[in-house]
Amino acid sequence: MTKKIFSLIFLVGLGLQPQVFAGAKDDFISAVKQHCGKSDGDAAALATPGRAGNVIKLKTCSGATVQISSDCSLPCKDASSSIGG
Numbered sequence: 001m002t003k004k005i006f007s008l009i010f011l012v013g014l015g016l017q018p019q020v021f022a023g024a025k026d027d028f029i030s031a032v033k034q035h036c037g038k039s040d041g042d043a044a045a046l047a048t049p050g051r052a053g054n055v056i057k058l059k060t061c062s063g064a065t066v067q068i069s070s071d072c073s074l075p076c077k078d079a080s081s082s083i084g085g
Contacts, residue, residue: 024055024059025055027058028058029047032046032047035072035075046068
């Protein structure tokens, strides 16, 4: 019984994992389209995954802007000034 419950919890958690980053990627694509005038396809291509990817760069930026490509930089909220709020 316990094994079945653990398996169910694991599968539910595994199924929810891709949705965690979907919002960040969608936010990134919207920002690129708005600020850089890129098409849906071009903005999606710039939404690179991973720890060094553009989506994470925007979410964890600590300056006024973040450089996405040679012709696109996005304004960012200083994450260090909003700790705890």
